[in-house]
Amino acid sequence: xxxxxxxxxxxxxxxxxxxxxxxxxxxxxxxxxxxxxxxxxxxxxxxxxxxxxxxxxxxxxxxxxxxxxxxxxxxxxxxxxxxxxxxxxxxxxxxxxxxxxxxxxxxxxxxxxxxxxxxxxxxxxxxxxxxxxxxxxxxxxxxxxxxxxxxxxxxxxxxxxxxxxxxxxxxxxxxxxxxxxxxxxxxxxxxxxxxxxxxxxxxxxxx
Amino acid sequence: xxxxxxxxxxxxxxxxxxxxxxxxxxxxxxxxxxxxxxxxxxxxxxxxxxxxxxxxxxxxxxxxxxxxxxxxxxxxxxxxxxxxxxxxxxxxxxxxxxxxxxxxxxxxxxxxxxxxxxxxxxxxxxxxxxxxxxxxxxxxxxxxxxxxxxxxxxxxxxxxxxxxxxxxxxxxxxxxxxxxxxxxxxxxxxxxxxxxxxxxxxxxxxx
DNA sequence: ACTTGATTACACCGATCTGTGTAATTAATG
DNA sequence: CATTAATTACACAGATCGGTGTAATCAAGT
Numbered sequence: 001x002x003x004x005x006x007x008x009x010x011x012x013x014x015x016x017x018x019x020x021x022x023x024x025x026x027x028x029x030x031x032x033x034x035x036x037x038x039x040x041x042x043x044x045x046x047x048x049x050x051x052x053x054x055x056x057x058x059x060x061x062x063x064x065x066x067x068x069x070x071x072x073x074x075x076x077x078x079x080x081x082x083x084x085x086x087x088x089x090x091x092x093x094x095x096x097x098x099x100x101x102x103x104x105x106x107x108x109x110x111x112x113x114x115x116x117x118x119x120x121x122x123x124x125x126x127x128x129x130x131x132x133x134x135x136x137x138x139x140x141x142x143x144x145x146x147x148x149x150x151x152x153x154x155x156x157x158x159x160x161x162x163x164x165x166x167x168x169x170x171x172x173x174x175x176x177x178x179x180x181x182x183x184x185x186x187x188x189x190x191x192x193x194x195x196x197x198x199x200x201x202x203x204x205x206x207x
Numbered sequence: 208x209x210x211x212x213x214x215x216x217x218x219x220x221x222x223x224x225x226x227x228x229x230x231x232x233x234x235x236x237x238x239x240x241x242x243x244x245x246x247x248x249x250x251x252x253x254x255x256x257x258x259x260x261x262x263x264x265x266x267x268x269x270x271x272x273x274x275x276x277x278x279x280x281x282x283x284x285x286x287x288x289x290x291x292x293x294x295x296x297x298x299x300x301x302x303x304x305x306x307x308x309x310x311x312x313x314x315x316x317x318x319x320x321x322x323x324x325x326x327x328x329x330x331x332x333x334x335x336x337x338x339x340x341x342x343x344x345x346x347x348x349x350x351x352x353x354x355x356x357x358x359x360x361x362x363x364x365x366x367x368x369x370x371x372x373x374x375x376x377x378x379x380x381x382x383x384x385x386x387x388x389x390x391x392x393x394x395x396x397x398x399x400x401x402x403x404x405x406x407x408x409x410x411x412x413x414x
Numbered sequence: 415a416c417t418t419g420a421t422t423a424c425a426c427c428g429a430t431c432t433g434t435g436t437a438a439t440t441a442a443t444g
Numbered sequence: 445c446a447t448t449a450a451t452t453a454c455a456c457a458g459a460t461c462g463g464t465g466t467a468a469t470c471a472a473g474t
Contacts, residue, residue: 093303145352
């Protein structure tokens with residue numbers, strides 16, 4: 001039951017915004033009484049915390065080459081953008097919505113962003129990149145930038161644009177990139193041409 | 208009076224979030240009656256629209272070289288981040304908060320983001336960049352990425368990281384960059400080292 | 415059959431929300 | 445001074461908010 005509550009809260013919070021969704025709405029959506037919800041979560045704040053904690057997924061370990069892992073991030077991002085329910089990064093959205101007041105929310109958001117950055121950094125170190133720290137930061141900028149842009153534009157091609165930029169940054173750092181489909185910035189699309197139409201249903205909102 | 212209402216709404220909406228600020232709060236902050244507020248704005252929605260419209264500033268024309276204008280964007284961004292009240296991009300925040308429900312909000316956000324992209328694109332064309340469209344998109348990713356990262360991390364150095372990445376992208380496109388302070392990604396900082404401490408008061412939140 | 419624990423329905427609290435109606439007050443204009 | 449327009453105070457509407465209290469019901473497990 002607790003899982004069902006959390007999963008419904010996740011869906012509604014992410015889709016409509018945290019402040020926009022009341023506990024009554026969540027309970028009604030599941031078809032349970034509000035009392036039951038409060039038996040599992042003592043307050044909405046704790047439900048919000050659990051929602052964000054549940055979004056804090058670790059990047060799964062992979063045996064693929066580091067470069068493919070890094071660039072694969074942008075492919076997964078693009079699929080995420082194209083999936084139906086995508087609505088940006090839940091952590092960034094939460095901070096944007098709840099303001100700096102809620103320090104706990106900001107803390108978990110920082111932790112998530114930093115974990116992603118460290119994931120990039122470690123892969124870059126494996127590649128022997130000199131300034132792995134700095135380049136990792138730059139890659140997260142491309143990730144979050146494409147997420148923000150897709151949030152407002154509904155244009156999954158933003159992920160491809162980010163990927164092309166990432167390739168350039170990697171090459172510049174001396175990393176050998178597959179080359180194959182690169183052609184520098186050539187494949188990057190013009191955002192005013194492609195947008196709209198979302199694909200499958202999915203759960204969306206990795207980041 | 209209308210101006211005063213709008214300016215106060217701007218401050219509160221941006222600082223605390225749109226949903227988090229009631230019309231009573233705005234009126235009380237100014238010291239006027241709620242009735243007066245509603246005499247100037249027929250509904251909160253219209254006040255929100257006016258707030259976002261007021262944030263839609265045009266990038267001021269400049270006679271400086273295109274490269275300096277482009278890179279200067281990130282310097283202004285960094286100053287914005289360091290200013291006290293900075294809380295991310297008001298348009299992205301509004302979309303994140305109000306959801307896809309409110310189509311008018313999303314539309315103005317798209318218009319703003321696109322205007323910024325076109326500003327980059329035109330400068331890149333002046334520089335003779337082949338794929339000005341694509342590179343302009345990539346630059347906006349760095350801008351929005353650094354904004355999102357600073358929003359959660361409170362780390363103005365994200366603007367510098369974005370600037371360094373932008374330099375690499377520009378060089379890769381054949382643009383002559385000042386060189387002086389570049390040194391590739393070398394000056395990029397590690398985010399876990401620098402954060403906190405905000406500067407002057409300002410109005411913050413360009414994007 | 416009995417107990418235990420979860421869930422239910424439902425009323426209710428105080429607070430806050432957007433928005434309105436109204437009559438008095440104030441300020442500027444002729 | 446008289447007219448007009450803006451602003452005021454204030455009560456109020458209807459909705460929703462997060463959260464609680466309570467007694468009945470339901471579903472195991474032993």
